[in-house]
Amino acid sequence: MKRVKKNINSKCRVFVIISALIFALLVVFWLSISLQRPNDFEKEKMEKDTKEYKDVSGIGTPEELLSYLNQFSVESEINWVSKDFDEFIEDKKGSMADFAAFSAFFLQKNSYEAVILRYNFKKIADDKTGSYAVVVFRDKDTPKYIFHAETGFEMSHHGRSFEDLLLKEEQRKGIRIDDFAIFDAGTLNLNPDSWIKRG
Numbered sequence: 218m219k220r221v222k223k224n225i226n227s228k229c230r231v232f233v234i235i236s237a238l239i240f241a242l243l244v245v246f247w248l249s250i251s252l253q254r255p256n257d258f259e260k261e262k263m264e265k266d267t268k269e270y271k272d273v274s275g276i277g278t279p280e281e282l283l284s285y286l287n288q289f290s291v292e293s294e295i296n297w298v299s300k301d302f303d304e305f306i307e308d309k310k311g312s313m314a315d316f317a318a319f320s321a322f323f324l325q326k327n328s329y330e331a332v333i334l335r336y337n338f339k340k341i342a343d344d345k346t347g348s349y350a351v352v353v354f355r356d357k358d359t360p361k362y363i364f365h366a367e368t369g370f371e372m373s374h375h376g377r378s379f380e381d382l383l384l385k386e387e388q389r390k391g392i393r394i395d396d397f398a399i400f401d402a403g404t405l406n407l408n409p410d411s412w413i414k415r416g
Contacts, residue, residue, distance in 0.1 A: 279329065280372075286363075291310070291312070294313045297312075297314045297407040298407070318405050321354075332352075332401060333401075335350040336348065336396065338393060351364045351382070352364075360375055364386075364389075383397065383415065398412055
């Protein structure tokens, strides 16, 4: 009799453990499906992203992006918040925040790893201060960045680190950079919660 009870108890335990495992697997499966399915906001954003892309169809490389950007005029930066991309494309003009946000978004959507780097600087010649943004991306294995110069938008290799990039910018512009911030592609507000101080 005791052996039968032990047998039933061990079968019950095995049944409970198997049931729990099956339930856990079902929960994991359901979560993975629901996380992959975009919500209404994400669907709307993806449709908008696709529409924005159709407006610049035929442009897929950083070189083509530079040619496209050089058809635009650059305005003074006001608040470091990018306007809507539709407005930017239609106006054919924008601030540094507009150019940086659009360029990083465009590169990311075309399978380039991209971020925006904004820095604060002081000119060596006259101590005037300001803020500036560049778009950093990886072209195959080469780190590059897009910046605005007197001749228009340009692209350059910058070394292997953000520090290399900042040193190159200091040399290019005759400035000293004390702090900076990094933003993911897709960010429109380029006002950081905090700045990264250089060591």
